[in-house]
Amino acid sequence: MNFLKLKIPALQTDAMQHSEPYLAKAATQKALGYPEQLVENWQTVAVSKMGELLAQTPHLQAYLDNCVHCSACSDKCHYFLGTGDPKNMPVARQDLFRQVYRRYFTFAGKYFPRLVGAKDFDEKVLNDWYRYFHQCSQCRRCAVFCPFGIDTADIAMAAREILNSIGKGQRYTQEIIVKVESVGNNLGMSKPALQHILQNLEEDLFENTGCKIRLPLDEYGAEVLFIPPSADFFAEPHVDGFLGYAKVFYQAGLSWTLCSDATEAGNFALFSGSETHLQQIAARIHDAAATLGVKRIVFGECGHAWRVAHNLLPPLLKNLTLNRNYPVPQHICELSYDLLQRGALRIDKAKNAEKRVSFHDSCNIARASQMGNISGGQFKIPRALLTACCEQFHEMPRNTTHESTFCCGGGGGLLTDELMPLRIKGALPRIQAFQAVIATQQVTHLATICAICKTQLSQVFPNYRLERAQIISLHQLIGDALVLK
Amino acid sequence: MFSTSLALFLYLSLSIALVGTVYKLWRAFRPQHSFPRPLTPSPFTHLGMLWKLSHEVFGFRSLLRADKFLWLSAWLFHVSLLFIFFRHLRYFTYPVWSWVVEIQNLGIWAGWVFWASSLLLLLRRCVLPRVRYVSTPSDYAWLILIIFISSSGLLTRFVYHTDIVQLKVFILSLSQFQPTNFPTDTIIILHIFGAGILLILFPFSKLWHGIGLFFHPTRTQIDKVR
Incomplete structure (x- = not known):
């Protein structure tokens, strides 16, 4: 099926007049x-x-x-x-x-x-x-x-x-901006808390793979500074994607590090419209790269973060001595795709055999940025990665993907509990499209590359008789398919 | 006396249109103090962008994807307007360029298409709830003014003929700043008057969209930041 017929509702004046977020303190x-x-x-x-x-x-x-x-x-x-x-x-x-x-x-x-x-x-x-x-x-x-x-x-x-x-x-957005500016990430996680989480994750990784896969923090002189959205440290399904990134770095033999002052790809000032804070939050990435003496900057799976990284960050990073043979900054999908093409990833598709996967284009990646310095690379590269690590990949109807993709319903600073009724209603077109490929192709999972999409969709899925676990990180699929030993 | 007043009105409307256009262009060319925001996927080169933009300008590509009926009405409306403009050149040039003579018949057809498509647009605005909800009185007024100008033009051509030679002498005399007598037929006077109003409001209203489009980052910014 190539086209999803969308039902256009009759006008219901003031139907959502009650919906408003909490005021900032x-x-x-x-x-x-x-x-x-x-x-x-x-x-x-x-x-x-x-x-x-x-x-x-x-x-x-x-x-x-x-x-x-x-x-x-x-x-x-x-x-x-x-x-x-x-x-x-x-x-x-x-x-x-x-x-x-x-x-x-x-x-x-x-x-x-x-x-x-x-x-x-x-x-x-x-x-x-x-x-x-x-x-x-x-x-x-x-x-x-x-x-x-x-x-x-x-x-x-x-x-x-x-x-x-x-x-x-708006309380949610403004509080997050305060946290990222004072602590270094949207969730207000301190360095000790972070160290603790990373240590636990390293143990999990060793248990599950038998490999000593490291999750380095503040390591001077690493090749890559990696900037994930902070939800990747513990939220589900984000954290499995985080482990996926680590596995990719491990197999490629790339030295990488996180920076405790910049453990946040996201930049909520984009949502709040504040040019001042937008620049201020973006500048942390520059400072982190300068402090740790890295050669490359790579962003994790986060939609609006990539918009900011792609459109606003490059001029800020001009004076850094980075390895300009790679895009500055680079998206984790670009990095994995590059490794894939050079044959540096050993992938066994059969490990994902039971999953039938579709891909949700996140709006800020689809319509406000690009990947791989090829036109439409933001569509081609994630799909190339998915087809490389999954046997079954099926597209949702064309009028709901690529540049016509539907938002998950929780972007733009709306991912807060008091707006839940709005978020459930706003997810409708995306979910109808997903249900369409479930019906025709028996798709089981929806892969995506945005922390907000992952949280939003996993939270609203139960309202549409879908399971939370049906939303999955693209790098989880890659990580699961990697042959590590 | 009347001809002089009409001439003054036309001078005035043309001046306002010109000054307004210069002002709006000056405003649009101000530098942008913010990050680039192309709507992607966007071409990497300016030539590529021009090619993509030409699809928008000549084919209304995005509108075609959005709403087929509106696309048909709007595209016919604008293309016929272009031919009507070409046809009218014969009133402003002496001797008349040969290609303008060639397209006279086409211009007449365009006149009917234009009239019909403006009616369709007005009908759509009155009937569809989603359009009616956002329509302001000025949105209706524009279409009514355009239908008025177009109807009076067709009436002059087909029903109430006017002294076309006298009209052309008047128009050409405007460039010498010595206006001759204007034909006394009511319909042509109304037609010219309506066109003058349109000229005055052009830079200050939504009619500017045809030029404003070229200043929208979503349609003009290339994607080469990295």
Whole structure:
């Protein structure tokens, strides 16, 4: 089956009006340099912040000016397909921003607001902003179908940065940014805790493989600095993928290390729209590489991290003496693919024989980055790895994969418990596509290369009568198929 | 007196359109102080990007994938608009270029296609709930203005003929800043007036999308950061 027929819901006004994330606490906001709570003159502050963003990013203004309200995007969003709330149509979500922009920054909006749908930035609009810009996972699927490529993700980022700057930050994202900046990873794991975890994992690895596979931390002079998303240290199914990376390094004989100050690939400032924190978090990678004197920087399986690494990091790493024969930075899939092509991996597909696998393209990898310096490499390389280590690989319907992939429903800083009803509904199109290949190809597992996708899908699967263990890391499959002795 | 006022109105609308265009271009060319954000997979070279962009500009490729009915209406609408523009060149050039003479008939057909497709677009906007939800009064007003200009044009051509020689003399006289008399037929006056309004609003409204598209990173940025 090549095409999944998606049911387009009838409009249900305000169906998701109740859905909003917790507000960031005063201390969190303060730590990040934002007001502790909603400031008194928030309207003025918000409008001036908007002006600032329009000046810094002219394309934002272009996106706001050039929409013709054609609604080609309206049925492309997984949250709209899952909820039917009209404000979850990408064009309507943009219009929440656009109506304010028009009111304060355009002639027509200032003098004929009703004609062009311009609105005062009042409390009602503010509440809509907080609710519905936190019902967007910034996956960019709508931008693929927009005739002008208008990017709702960019507009949502700007909206959230404006919300931050008036004291209405989102708790989950903001707390994570504080943790990564103060401790070094999103989960706030200290070095001793990390050492303990790694030691236990090394013991597990020895028990299961009989090989002395190391998980080095802060080792000066290693060849590769490896940056995993921190969930990889213990969450399921992430940790099995982590062991997969280690097995690949082991078999290739590559010396590698983690860095306790940069044990986090993720960069949640991308979600919160804060350019300052985005740069600050990204700079840690540079510092870690400089401190440990590594020659290569490799990122683990994390979607938005790879977007930041691919698009923002290279200029920051310019002054480092790295081995430029390899891409800087490099994705773990690129590394494994390179080894595979050079025949450096001994793989026995039969070890994965009982698994029939499909692949979920993660949005930030599919639509905001690339792999292998080949066009569409972000699609080809993971698939090449999967077919190399699995006997049975089956694609989901084409309109739900590659650049048309559906978000898992938990990206963009929405992976928090209070948004669970939204996350379950937003996963609907992805899960329908998965169920379609289960029905036609008896697929058992969905492989992916993003920590958020893994957490989100394993958590919502039970709601759709699927098992948590059906979501699996690509590098777990590689690790399981490797012949280590 | 009337001809002079009409001439002044046309000078004014053309000036506003030009100044507005320069302003909007200046604004669009400001530097971007943020990280690159191409929509991938995106070509690695500017030539490749141009090739991909040409599919968008001439074939509305993304729209074709998004919505077939809208694609058909919108594509016919824009292509016929192009031919209508070519046909109108005969009112602005002397002597008329031979290829403009050649496509006169095609231009007339395009006039009908344009009229029909604008009606389709208006109908779609009124009928489909998802489109109606996001439509502002100005969205309807634009289509009504366009249908008005297009209908008055067709009426001049087929029903209420005007003195075409006198019209052309007037238009050519505008470039000498010595306007001659404009034909007194109401329909052609309305047609010209509507076109003037369209010109004035072009840079400041959603009509700018045709040029704005070239400033969207998702459609123009190449993927070569690493």
